[in-house]
Amino acid sequence: MRALSELFAETGVPAPVAARAAARLGPGAAGRLRDDPWRLLRVPGVQPRQADHFARALLGPDTGPGDPRRGRALVLHLLTEAARGGHTVTPAADVVSALERVQVPDPRAAVEAALDEAEVLALTEEPGFDEESFDEDAEPPEPEETLGPARWALAEEAAAEGFQRLTLTAVSLLDDAAVKGLRDGLPEDRSLALTAALRTGVSVLRGTPGDLVGAVLGIASAAAGEGVRTAVAAPTDRSAAGLGDAAGVTVTSLHRLLEPRDDPSAVPGSVVYGRGEQHPLDLDLILVTDASMLDVELCAVLVEACPDGAHLMLCAEPDAPPPAGPGRPLDDLEASETVPVVMLDAAPPSGPLGELTEAVRGGDLVAVDAPGREVVIVPAEGPGEAVHRAVQLVTDSIPRALGIPVEDVQVVAPAAGGDAGTTALNAALKARLNPGPGKFGGMDPGDRVVVAAPLPHAALGETGVVAGGGAHGLDVEFPGGPAVVAPADASRLRHGWALTVAQARGTRRPAVVAVMPPEGLSRPLVAAAFGLAGRHLSVVQAAGPALARAVRDGGTPARRTRLARLVIQ
Structure with missing residues (x-):
C-alpha cells in the first residue's frame, strides 16, 4: 500500500x-x-x-x-x-x-x-440454422469469431463438462419399489420432482418461493429417510437459516458446503474452495435453492465438487433475474433441453404480498387490498425524495406502526449507482442510524455491511455488522459467526442497510423497502424485490409510469453465453 x-x-x-x-x-x-x-x-x-x-x-x-x-x-x-x-x-x-x-x-x-x-x-x-439455410442456393453461414476472458470462458466449459459427467454417471439413488413408495400420495408435480431428483443426474425444479421451499425440504427428507446422503444449499448462511430443518439433511449455504479457504493465489474477487475434483462432496443428492443466482464460475465449482454418480437438482423461480456475475447457467441448462425440468403447480397467492408478487410475475402491477398494511405504496417525486422517504420508513414509520425493528428492515434498489441507488441510500441511512467518521476503511462499529464480492468467510450477498477494526483488519459479525476481514479484502464489503436486488436475492426479511427509480427496472427484478418481503413491503414509487411499463414489457437484457451449446456437444 x-x-x-x-x-x-x-x-x-x-x-x-x-x-x-x-x-x-x-x-x-x-x-x-x-x-x-x-x-x-x-x-x-x-x-x-x-x-x-x-x-x-x-x-x-x-x-x-x-x-x-x-x-x-x-x-x-x-x-x-x-x-x-x-x-x-x-x-x-x-x-x-x-x-x-x-x-x-x-x-x-x-x-x-x-x-x-x-x-x-x-x-x-458455429452458426445456427434457419429456414433460409436449407435453400438450394444458400451459402453456408460462416462461423463467428468471439473473444472471452479466459476466467469465464474456461469456467463455462468446466460447467458444461460437469453437467455432462453427472448425467452420464447417474443411476437411480433408490430402487423402483422405494421410489414408488415415496411417491404414493403425492400430488403429480411433487411426484415428478421427487422422481427427477432420485433418478436423474441433473434436473431443474421451478416454482414460486413458498412452493419451492416445501418441495425441496420434502424431497430432501424423503431421500434422507431412505439412507441417501442429502444436502440442501442456499445462497447465504442467513437464507439457509430461514429454510428450516429436515431430519437427516444438511441445510447450509452453498458457500459453506464447498468449504472456502484462504489462498493468497486466488484471483482477486474470487474464493478458493476446498471441495472440488480432487476432494468431492461426500453426498449423493444436492438440492440448490435460488440456483438462478449461480454465475458460471460458482456453477463450475459446484459441479466439479459433485462426485460421479451424485444427483444435482437446481431450483429457482420461473423467469428469475440472471446472476450478478457473468453467464446464466440455469437458463442455459434448461434451454439445452438435456435435463428434465419440473414446474410446480402454483398454490393460490397467500395474502396481499403473495397476490402482488404473483401479479407482477404475470406482467401486471395491481393495487391490492392490504388491511393489515402488508403493502404500502409511497409516492416520491424524484430521487432525493425517494431517499428521504426510504430513511423515514426504516427509522420511524415501519418500527413505530408495525413493531418491526430496524434490524429486520431491508432496503433494496435496482442498482448501486444513481441518485436513488444503494450508495446514496446507504449514505443517508448511515448518517441517521450510525453516524461516524468511517474510522476503519470507511466503516464504523455498528455499521451493517454486505459482501459485494465473495470472501472466504462469507458468500456474495451475506450481511453482517461491524464489531470493530484495526491494523489487523475489520471485525465483522456474520450469521455464520465472527470473522476478521483483512485490510486487502475490506474493499469487498459495502454498507448494507440498502442492497441491490442482486445482492438481496434469496434472503427474505420481515420488512422490505423497495426503492423504485425509473432506471434499471425489469419484470424479473421487480418480482424478485417484492418477493423478498415476509410481513411487510413498502414500495417507494419514484418511477412513475415506468414501473408499470417495466412490469408489463420489461424482460432482462439478453446475455451472450455458450453453455447451452457446450452441454449438447
Missing part, C-alpha cells in the same frame, strides 16, 4: 484508488504498474482515458496510443466490461470496432497481443 500510495501521489491518481488497486492487483502491484501502467484498467471503475493519463504521467509525453501494452490491456478491459454486463463472450468484430473508437492504430494486433497473454481466448461459434 505504501508503494502504491507513493506511485499514485507521484502521478496524480486519487488516493482512494490505491486500496482498490491493491485488492485487484495483489502484492507487488506498484512494480507491475511501473512496468505496464495500463494494468490500471484492471481496477474496477478505472476508464481508458484515466489509464492513458496515468501512463503519460509515468512514461512521459511521448507515450502514444499504439503502445502494444495499451492495446492488449484495452482488449481485456472491453471484455471485462462485457462480463460485468453478464456476457461470457463478445464478437471479435465488436471488440475491433471498440478498439478503433479509442484510437488503437492496429486493433487486430492488439487482439493477437491479448491472446498471447492467455488471459483472453478466441472461440469459434
Whole structure:
C-alpha cells in the first residue's frame, strides 16, 4: 500500500484508488504498474482515458496510443466490461470496432497481443440454422469469431463438462419399489420432482418461493429417510437459516458446503474452495435453492465438487433475474433441453404480498387490498425524495406502526449507482442510524455491511455488522459467526442497510423497502424485490409510469453465453 500510495501521489491518481488497486492487483502491484501502467484498467471503475493519463504521467509525453501494452490491456478491459454486463463472450468484430473508437492504430494486433497473454481466448461459434439455410442456393453461414476472458470462458466449459459427467454417471439413488413408495400420495408435480431428483443426474425444479421451499425440504427428507446422503444449499448462511430443518439433511449455504479457504493465489474477487475434483462432496443428492443466482464460475465449482454418480437438482423461480456475475447457467441448462425440468403447480397467492408478487410475475402491477398494511405504496417525486422517504420508513414509520425493528428492515434498489441507488441510500441511512467518521476503511462499529464480492468467510450477498477494526483488519459479525476481514479484502464489503436486488436475492426479511427509480427496472427484478418481503413491503414509487411499463414489457437484457451449446456437444 505504501508503494502504491507513493506511485499514485507521484502521478496524480486519487488516493482512494490505491486500496482498490491493491485488492485487484495483489502484492507487488506498484512494480507491475511501473512496468505496464495500463494494468490500471484492471481496477474496477478505472476508464481508458484515466489509464492513458496515468501512463503519460509515468512514461512521459511521448507515450502514444499504439503502445502494444495499451492495446492488449484495452482488449481485456472491453471484455471485462462485457462480463460485468453478464456476457461470457463478445464478437471479435465488436471488440475491433471498440478498439478503433479509442484510437488503437492496429486493433487486430492488439487482439493477437491479448491472446498471447492467455488471459483472453478466441472461440469459434458455429452458426445456427434457419429456414433460409436449407435453400438450394444458400451459402453456408460462416462461423463467428468471439473473444472471452479466459476466467469465464474456461469456467463455462468446466460447467458444461460437469453437467455432462453427472448425467452420464447417474443411476437411480433408490430402487423402483422405494421410489414408488415415496411417491404414493403425492400430488403429480411433487411426484415428478421427487422422481427427477432420485433418478436423474441433473434436473431443474421451478416454482414460486413458498412452493419451492416445501418441495425441496420434502424431497430432501424423503431421500434422507431412505439412507441417501442429502444436502440442501442456499445462497447465504442467513437464507439457509430461514429454510428450516429436515431430519437427516444438511441445510447450509452453498458457500459453506464447498468449504472456502484462504489462498493468497486466488484471483482477486474470487474464493478458493476446498471441495472440488480432487476432494468431492461426500453426498449423493444436492438440492440448490435460488440456483438462478449461480454465475458460471460458482456453477463450475459446484459441479466439479459433485462426485460421479451424485444427483444435482437446481431450483429457482420461473423467469428469475440472471446472476450478478457473468453467464446464466440455469437458463442455459434448461434451454439445452438435456435435463428434465419440473414446474410446480402454483398454490393460490397467500395474502396481499403473495397476490402482488404473483401479479407482477404475470406482467401486471395491481393495487391490492392490504388491511393489515402488508403493502404500502409511497409516492416520491424524484430521487432525493425517494431517499428521504426510504430513511423515514426504516427509522420511524415501519418500527413505530408495525413493531418491526430496524434490524429486520431491508432496503433494496435496482442498482448501486444513481441518485436513488444503494450508495446514496446507504449514505443517508448511515448518517441517521450510525453516524461516524468511517474510522476503519470507511466503516464504523455498528455499521451493517454486505459482501459485494465473495470472501472466504462469507458468500456474495451475506450481511453482517461491524464489531470493530484495526491494523489487523475489520471485525465483522456474520450469521455464520465472527470473522476478521483483512485490510486487502475490506474493499469487498459495502454498507448494507440498502442492497441491490442482486445482492438481496434469496434472503427474505420481515420488512422490505423497495426503492423504485425509473432506471434499471425489469419484470424479473421487480418480482424478485417484492418477493423478498415476509410481513411487510413498502414500495417507494419514484418511477412513475415506468414501473408499470417495466412490469408489463420489461424482460432482462439478453446475455451472450455458450453453455447451452457446450452441454449438447
